[in-house]
Amino acid sequence: MTVGFIGLGIMGSPMAVHLVDAGHDVIGFDVVPASLSAFAEAGGTAAANVAETVTQAEVVITMLPDHPHVESVVFGEDGVLANAKDGLLLIDMSTIRPESSLAIAEAAKAKGVRVLDAPVSGGEAGAKNAALSIMVGGEEADFNAAKPLFDLLGKTVVHVGPHGAGQxxxxxxxxxxxxxxxxxxxxxxxxxxxxxxxxxxxxxxxxxxxxxxxxxxxxxxxxxxxxxxxxxxxxxxxxxxxxxxxxxxxxxxxxxxxxxxxxxxxxxxxxxxxxxxxxxxxxxxxxxxxx
CATH class of the missing domain: 1.10.1040.10 (N-(1-d-carboxylethyl)-l-norvaline Dehydrogenase; domain 2)
Known part of the structure; x- marks a missing residue:
């Protein structure tokens, strides 16, 4: 599977590397050049921007600090929705406001993009050890499609309800x-x-x-x-x-x-x-x- 991963920080970097190690083609992007270099050294593909990360991907995962960062990446001129293939699955694993997750899901639906909100618990240790707890909101069919990826990142993976429920x-x-x-x-x-x-x-x-x-x-x-x-x-x-x-x-x-x-x-x-x-x-x- 070709996965775009946006946000290669303390949590995102080890998560993206787990996907690489499992054999997925992972295209990563982060605004910190050192994070991109480390990801490339770990076997991932470093992208120059969000658009380059998204255009080739079947699934895009975002792992960002707060809702303004997620909204900028998703709604921006060169963002996820502007560059997504029809049927793309967008998984936001950031911790943001439930209302932001609902707004993203609504806007994505109009673009033919499927969305899950899937925040995590477990901290840096959980990310490094692929032992995160992942709480997922969205359509059950989309959860089932993403489950093989979630299983590479966490030990407790639960579909908790509709869009926003994960948050x-x-x-x-x-x-x-x-x-x-x-x-x-x-x-x-x-x-x-x-x-x-x-x-x-x-x-x-x-x-x-x-x-x-x-x-x-x-x-x-x-x-x-x-x-x-x-x-x-x-x-x-x-x-x-x-x-x-x-x-x-x-x-x-x-x-x-x-x-x-x-x-x-x-x-x-x-x-x-x-x-x-x-x-x-x-x-x-x-x-x-x-x-």
Whole structure:
């Protein structure tokens, strides 16, 4: 299959390489020249622009930071819809607003382009290990057509509903992840302030009802104050905005989500936006004058 892949960043690059390794002809594009060079060295084909990526492709995957980037790539003069073959399958794996996914699907339908919104969870490690959780919105037939590609990228692949549903599930994912990080951070501060070894304490928590993937993957680095980004605070800040907007759209109250969104906003305001979202620990420490 000929696949166009737009967005070769921390997540997109290993995802695109998995497709190359599986034998697909992958044409990649990114605005960062070094990312294009690395992709070419890994066996992919580097394109000069979006149009060149799309014209030869049967499937186009986008993995971009936010809805303005996706909308620019899809709707632009030299973008996806302007250059797509009839019947192209466009899979947006970015995390964006549900309403943007709906608008893209509607515009694409008029051009004979099929669309799935398929945001992912699992961070850089999940992308590198092809162990992502992929939540997919769109037509079931299009999901079935894309499933062989999804299976090369993730371990949990679920069709969750119509267009936009994937983004709603991702918003729910991000509010749970943010809330868990906030509570693990508070647990570390409490343990250390009480004279208890935090590493030992978290080992016990990870074996009981408080167990979580975050404790499994991040307790060691959080206790060691190692915050190299797997998923940046800046991006989680954007995602919490999506979650709050979705709550307003659905006319529901999510008070804990609002608080967690403010803690993430505080981390960003403190200058930690480029750090991993586990750096919420730095906010909790600051609030207790222990940072």
């Amino acid at each position: 709603v599930v991702k918003a729910a994912n991000q509010l749970v992840v943010g809330g868990t990080y906030a509570l693990v951070a508070e647990a570390i501060v409490l343990l250390e302030a009480s004279g208890v070894d935090a590493r030992t304490g978290l080992d016990v928590l990870a074996g009981g009802l408080a167990a979580s993937r975050i404790l499994d993957l991040k307790r060691e680095t959080m206790v060691a104050r190692q915050f190299a980004p797997g998923f940046r605070i800046d991006l989680h800040h954007k995602d919490m905005g999506i979650a709050l907007a979705a709550a307003r759209q659905a006319d529901v109250s999510l008070p804990v989500t609002g608080l967690v969104a403010q803690l993430i906003a505080a981390a960003r305001a403190m200058g930690h936006g480029s750090l991993d979202h586990s750096a919420l620990l730095k906010v909790t420490e600051q609030l207790s004058s222990r940072g």
